Amino acid sequence: MPIVDEARLAEAMKSIVGEAYVLVDDESRTNYGHDETEDLVFLPEVVVRPRTPEEISAIMVYCNEKGIPVTPRGAGTGLSGGALPTQGGVLLSTDRLNSIVDIDERNLQVTTEPGVITEVLQDAVKAKGLFYPPDPSSRGSCFIGGNISENSGGPKAVKYGVVRDYVLNLQVVLPTGAVIWTGANVLKNSTGYNLTQLIVGSEGTLAVVTKIVLKLIPYPKYDVLMLVPFTDLEKAGEAVSAIFRAGFTPSALELVEIDALVITSRMVGSTVVPVTDDVAAHLIVELDGNHMETLLSEAEAIATLLEGYGGGELFFADDAQQKAELWKIRRRAAEAIKAAGYTIEEDTVVPRAELPALIRGVKELGRKYGFHAVCYGHAGDGNLHIRIKKEGTRASLDDPQMVESLRALFQLVKALGGTISGEHGIGLVQKPYMDIMFSETQLGLMRAIKRVFDPNNILNPGKIFE
Numbered sequence: 163m164p165i166v167d168e169a170r171l172a173e174a175m176k177s178i179v180g181e182a183y184v185l186v187d188d189e190s191r192t193n194y195g196h197d198e199t200e201d202l203v204f205l206p207e208v209v210v211r212p213r214t215p216e217e218i219s220a221i222m223v224y225c226n227e228k229g230i231p232v233t234p235r236g237a238g239t240g241l242s243g244g245a246l247p248t249q250g251g252v253l254l255s256t257d258r259l260n261s262i263v264d265i266d267e268r269n270l271q272v273t274t275e276p277g278v279i280t281e282v283l284q285d286a287v288k289a290k291g292l293f294y295p296p297d298p299s300s301r302g303s304c305f306i307g308g309n310i311s312e313n314s315g316g317p318k319a320v321k322y323g324v325v326r327d328y329v330l331n332l333q334v335v336l337p338t339g340a341v342i343w344t345g346a347n348v349l350k351n352s353t354g355y356n357l358t359q360l361i362v363g364s365e366g367t368l369a370v371v372t373k374i375v376l377k378l379i380p381y382p383k384y385d386v387l388m389l390v391p392f393t394d395l396e397k398a399g400e401a402v403s404a405i406f407r408a409g410f411t412p413s414a415l416e417l418v419e420i421d422a423l424v425i426t427s428r429m430v431g432s433t434v435v436p437v438t439d440d441v442a443a444h445l446i447v448e449l450d451g452n453h454m455e456t457l458l459s460e461a462e463a464i465a466t467l468l469e470g471y472g473g474g475e476l477f478f479a480d481d482a483q484q485k486a487e488l489w490k491i492r493r494r495a496a497e498a499i500k501a502a503g504y505t506i507e508e509d510t511v512v513p514r515a516e517l518p519a520l521i522r523g524v525k526e527l528g529r530k531y532g533f534h535a536v537c538y539g540h541a542g543d544g545n546l547h548i549r550i551k552k553e554g555t556r557a558s559l560d561d562p563q564m565v566e567s568l569r570a571l572f573q574l575v576k577a578l579g580g581t582i583s584g585e586h587g588i589g590l591v592q593k594p595y596m597d598i599m600f601s602e603t604q605l606g607l608m609r610a611i612k613r614v615f616d617p618n619n620i621l622n623p624g625k626i627f628e
């Protein structure tokens with residue numbers, strides 16, 4: 163890393179974005195120096211808050227010439243450390259690029275800047291009867307640009323797919339300062355390499371996303387939501403694939419282990435879910451569509467099916483308020499469990515039918531390596547979030563035994579046909595485990611792509627791989 167003359171860098175940034183939008187005080191650098199990953203903080207030399215692609219281009223030209231690292235940041239809700247400025251330099255916040263540019267009702271598309279909060283975008287299109295389904299549980303605070311960069315998922319991915327499935331075209335600023343569009347605003351495109359999809363999920367290492375064109379669909383008219391208790395966690399996992407085998411596709415199918423439910427209910431002050439001593443986990447099942455009668459008969463059939471897997475008396479969310487409360491408990495689980503000391507989060511994903519084997523393996527590894535794990539997540543996708551608490555350990559990278567136990571976990575995930583991140587990305591904290599998933603040949607291809615986009619390695623250096 164080059165030695166950065168902080169004063170000169172700050173002056174150069176002020177000449178591009180204006181004095182008010184360059185922050186150098188300790189408090190701001192700390193605020194922008196962490197995300198939601200474990201307890202990690204890295205201070206940038208300066209925080210820069212541009213408003214336009216042209217300003218971002220000028221920042222990139224300056225930093226590229228001087229070899230100064232630039233770390234793009236959305237809302238800082240990431241769970242793999244992608245937005246952490248680990249090598250100092252410029253922290254480039256996208257929070258002022260926060261306009262929805264156009265909702266095209268004729269073509270069912272929306273064009274937006276990256277700093278728009280995901281839920282704000284969803285509400286804006288919903289007001290026109292349109293639906294943008296990808297809904298990370300953090301949707302009330304994360305930015306759509308962060309979602310693009312992580313290829314985020316969320317509860318609705320099980321029926322509607324992830325962010326990648328909705329991105330039609332992107333405007334990006336390259337590390338050299340060039341501003342390009344990656345594709346066209348069309349539903350099909352076989353024209354050359356797919357640069358749009360290369361940028362999706364690239365975690366701010368290839369380009370800064372400055373405009374986004376998304377596909378929309380009509381908003382479904384109705385939904386039903388139910389919660390089913392299980393006395394056996396693994397049986398709950400088994401029931402998940404049975405639902406699909408029986409021909410149903412829920413619009414959300416989430417698993418919440420009992421510890422997660424108790425901790426979160428306590429934090430949000432909710433008593434909506436009755437907890438008895440024998441319950442080990444719940445499945446949250448949501449169905450949506452345009453015909454209420456069909457949804458109700460499907461819900462009834464699923465309830466009967468789940469009885470065969472030990473599913474207990476189900477709780478039906480009767481009205482909008484009960485639905486909102488149930489979703490609040492699910493959406494705030496990560497935050498609540500972290501506050502209870504489970505600071506390390508893994509984002510494993512396996513083929514759906516392997517969920518019980520993964521759950522069993524996690525518990526065995528916990529006993530072997532002396533950690534306690536709480537499981538929850540997007541079970542319908544086979545995507546299990548594992549929150550880990552270990553006495554004396556707040557961050558995974560600090561603890562050699564934790565690194566060893568995570569290697570064992572990821573080797574299990576691979577043996578089950580899965581992979582180490584379903585939706586949170588690799589960033590900083592999963593980087594040490596990439597060799598479990600990829601050979602040197604595969605990693606070499608990824609490094610070569612990075613070099614083409616970013617020959618001087620200034621854009622989010624040291625993320626995904628060295």
Ligand SMILES: Cc1cc2nc3c(=O)[nH]c(=O)nc-3n(C[C@H](O)[C@H](O)[C@H](O)COP(=O)(O)OP(=O)(O)OC[C@H]3O[C@@H](n4cnc5c(N)ncnc54)[C@H](O)[C@@H]3O)c2cc1C
Nearest residue numbers: 236237238239240244299305307308309311314315366371
């Ligand atoms: C309570 C909680 C619940 C969550 N639930 C889910 C969930 O259900 N599903 C899910 O997928 N994730 C979830 N997440 C993780 C997180 O919210 C997502 O990864 C989200 O997409 C990050 O968005 P952000 O704006 O906060 O991005 P940041 O954390 O700021 O950045 C994430 C990455 O994107 C890059 N980046 C950001 N903006 C740009 C840009 N404009 N151009 C280029 N690169 C950029 C950054 O460099 C970084 O690598 C959850 C997080 C929390 C805290």
